[in-house]
Amino acid sequence: METLLQQVINGLSLGSVYALIAVGYSLVYSILLFSNFAHGGFLVIGGYICYYTLAAVGNNIWVASLLALLGAGVSAVVVERVAYKPIRERTNVTLYLLIASMGMSIVIENIFVVTVGGRFRALPPVIPTNPVNVFGVATTSAFDILSLVMAIVFLSGLQLFLSKTKWGLAIRAASYDLRTAGLMGVNVNKLISIVFFVAGLLAAVGGIFLSVRYTLYPQLGLITIKAFVAAVIGGLGSLPGAVVGSLILGLAEMLTAGFISSQMRDIVVFGLLVLTLLWRPTGLFGKHVAEKI
Amino acid sequence: MRKISVLALLAVFVVTGFAAGAMAEDVIKVGYLAALTGDWAAYGQTELNAAKLAVAEINAKGGVLGKQIQLFPYDFRTRPEDAVNAFRRMAENDKVVAVVGANGSGINIATAPLANRYGIPQIGTVSTNLLVTVNDQGELNPFMFRTCFTDPYQGQLIAAFTAKELKKNTAAVLYDVGSDYAQGLREFFMKYYEEYGGKVVADQGFRAGTDVDFRAQLTTIRDSKAEVLVLPNMGKEMALIMKQARELGMNDIIFVGGDGYGEFMWEIAGDAMENSYWINHVAPEDPAMADFFANYKKTYNDECKEFVNGILAYDSIYWLADAIERAGKVDSTAIRDALRNTKNLQLHHALMSIDPETHNPMDKTGVVLVAKDGRAQFYAKIQP
Numbered sequence: 001m002e003t004l005l006q007q008v009i010n011g012l013s014l015g016s017v018y019a020l021i022a023v024g025y026s027l028v029y030s031i032l033l034f035s036n037f038a039h040g041g042f043l044v045i046g047g048y049i050c051y052y053t054l055a056a057v058g059n060n061i062w063v064a065s066l067l068a069l070l071g072a073g074v075s076a077v078v079v080e081r082v083a084y085k086p087i088r089e090r091t092n093v094t095l096y097l098l099i100a101s102m103g104m105s106i107v108i109e110n111i112f113v114v115t116v117g118g119r120f121r122a123l124p125p126v127i128p129t130n131p132v133n134v135f136g137v138a139t140t141s142a143f144d145i146l147s148l149v150m151a152i153v154f155l156s157g158l159q160l161f162l163s164k165t166k167w168g169l170a171i172r173a174a175s176y177d178l179r180t181a182g183l184m185g186v187n188v189n190k191l192i193s194i195v196f197f198v199a200g201l202l203a204a205v206g207g208i209f210l211s212v213r214y215t216l217y218p219q220l221g222l223i224t225i226k227a228f229v230a231a232v233i234g235g236l237g238s239l240p241g242a243v244v245g246s247l248i249l250g251l252a253e254m255l256t257a258g259f260i261s262s263q264m265r266d267i268v269v270f271g272l273l274v275l276t277l278l279w280r281p282t283g284l285f286g287k288h289v290a291e292k293i
Numbered sequence: 294m295r296k297i298s299v300l301a302l303l304a305v306f307v308v309t310g311f312a313a314g315a316m317a318e319d320v321i322k323v324g325y326l327a328a329l330t331g332d333w334a335a336y337g338q339t340e341l342n343a344a345k346l347a348v349a350e351i352n353a354k355g356g357v358l359g360k361q362i363q364l365f366p367y368d369f370r371t372r373p374e375d376a377v378n379a380f381r382r383m384a385e386n387d388k389v390v391a392v393v394g395a396n397g398s399g400i401n402i403a404t405a406p407l408a409n410r411y412g413i414p415q416i417g418t419v420s421t422n423l424l425v426t427v428n429d430q431g432e433l434n435p436f437m438f439r440t441c442f443t444d445p446y447q448g449q450l451i452a453a454f455t456a457k458e459l460k461k462n463t464a465a466v467l468y469d470v471g472s473d474y475a476q477g478l479r480e481f482f483m484k485y486y487e488e489y490g491g492k493v494v495a496d497q498g499f500r501a502g503t504d505v506d507f508r509a510q511l512t513t514i515r516d517s518k519a520e521v522l523v524l525p526n527m528g529k530e531m532a533l534i535m536k537q538a539r540e541l542g543m544n545d546i547i548f549v550g551g552d553g554y555g556e557f558m559w560e561i562a563g564d565a566m567e568n569s570y571w572i573n574h575v576a577p578e579d580p581a582m583a584d585f586f587a588n589y590k591k592t593y594n595d596e597c598k599e600f601v602n603g604i605l606a607y608d609s610i611y612w613l614a615d616a617i618e619r620a621g622k623v624d625s626t627a628i629r630d631a632l633r634n635t636k637n638l639q640l641h642h643a644l645m646s647i648d649p650e651t652h653n654p655m656d657k658t659g660v661v662l663v664a665k666d667g668r669a670q671f672y673a674k675i676q677p
Binding site: 002003014120140213258263266 | 516533536544557560563
């Protein structure tokens with residue numbers, strides 16, 4: 001029982017970081033109907049900005065995080081302007097956007113390989129990682145609790161932004177029909193920029209937590225494959241779906257590794273994806289039945 | 294008159310020619326295969342420097358069998374094909390009697406057929422793979438040797454250290470399922486640990502390169518009540534594992550690893566590294582190696598950073614010199630036999646005995662490093 005609880009806590013903390021990333025995938029998908037594979041790159045950009053700011057300003061995590069969030073958000077907007085805007089203005093076939101995003105993810109990864117090198121970097125211990133006892137039955141690190149809290153804060157913030165603000169309303173409208181939203185007077189380019197900024201910002205939050213926990217390196221973005229799987233399980237385009245899918249995935253990974261076999265972990269994760277697609281091709285909360293790539 | 298002078302000249306030439314020939318017989322030609330450029334350049338340059346140091350010391354004391362050792366270094370540029378060409382030149386042009394190097398199993402596996410064909414013994418320095426001295430059909434490569442211990446033996450040393458030195462009887466293993474090296478170490482650790490009375494209570498795997506979160510495995514290990522966690526891997530995953538274990542409140546479990554220890558792990562794991570143990574070939578603080586490090590620094594005005602390579606290259610030359618002495622003549626086959634029959638030879642870093650069946654060092658002493666105060670320190674020498 002204690003073990004089960006421990007593994008559940010492990011799973012929730014892993015799932016919460018997946019959720020921050022998966023939401024970014026879903027957000028972009030809901031507007032432009034393509035999976036932005038450069039998303040992992042924004043996460044790496046956020047991580048490196050945080051790393052170098054910490055080195056420059058002397059371990060002030062607040063300043064470093066703020067810059068990392070803004071930096072990753074702005075780079076997401078720039079990537080959209082440079083790589084996606086010219087394509088979406090010429091064609092409405094989303095496959096080209098998908099291919100462009102794969103290209104961008106390779107470009108971003110290699111920019112870091114060339115400029116800062118491929119070696120692993122450890123962030124200074126700015127976030128406490130000491131063990132914390134949970135109700136006397138399980139142990140987790142302060143870091144896990146913090147990452148769970150941060151994920152809740154940012155996801156609630158996103159929910160508020162989408163439901164209470166004018167731009168949030170516009171985004172929700174655009175997620176039903178981008179073209180009609182444009183015809184109703186919504187500035188589509190500005191709206192898409194905002195969506196990318198928010199996605200990049202959330203990716204940076206995930207990036208900071210991932211790089212503190214697992215070290216920082218140019219290929220860290222590959223970890224988003226799991227987050228993408230989570231987004232698909234939950235239903236691409238659906239934000240609650242992304243969160244639920246992430247938690248399911250985090251739990252499935254931890255429980256498999258803990259109770260079945262640690263070697264089976266990835267088989268179960270991707271098996272879950274296949275089963276979901278067979279049973280509900282649109283994912284648990286999916287709305288669109290359109291192409292899902 | 295003229296005829297006589299020509300004859301005399303000829304005679305002089307012949308005599309000097311003989312003299313030169315006789316002079317050549319007074320040196321013992323030894324080839325050295327080192328990676329002086331390419332990926333392993335840092336290791337190769339250290340090796341060659343250390344080998345030159347050993348040769349200079351031996352020659353200063355009068356050489357071997359009254360002859361001076363002459364080193365013929367060749368750069369193999371970290372490429373097996375260059376190593377093969379270099380070996381050919383050493384055998385055909387330079388007529389070396391033995392070759393020392395290289396510092397990698399793959400290179401020595403590539404040169405093994407040449408060593409066998411030319412009948413020239415070759416000593417690998419840090420070539421730990423079993424296939425260096427024995428081919429994949431299990432037949433002995435009669436001219437191949439190594440100074441380091443093998444991967445399976447390292448697993449045995451980890452078991453011996455855990456069971457006999459630490460006196461801990463429950464251990465868990467967390468190994469990289471995708472690595473031959475880690476699998477070999479794990480297999481032999483488990484085999485010998487049970488023999489020494491220990492019990493492996495958890496056997497968990499991960500995939501290096503893709504897995505970064507080990508809390509699920511660590512939770513299982515924690516529940517198994519293992520006293521020791523054995524990490525028979527290479528790379529940064531071990532640092533992440535140690536860090537995550539301490540975060541899960543596993544404060545008492547002792548980490549034991551193999552020669553995968555790296556300085557960079559401190560940066561990732563931080564304090565979690567403290568009091569972990571690492572089995573290695575040699576240690577920088579080994580009191581028996583102090584002279585070597587001092588001489589190295591004096592001669593090259595540089596620290597011997599790649600100390601495993603430096604020490605093993607240095608002692609490989611001493612081992613070869615001892616074998617030539619025992620062979621009693623400068624002949625490749627006789628030297629091979631002497632290398633093969635090495636028994637209880639005191640080298641600087643260890644006591645050396647060779648198993649004639651496999652050409653691997655037998656019961657060689659390993660070194661235990663303990664991570665303390667932010668660096669690896671010499672802890673003890675061990676034997677199974």
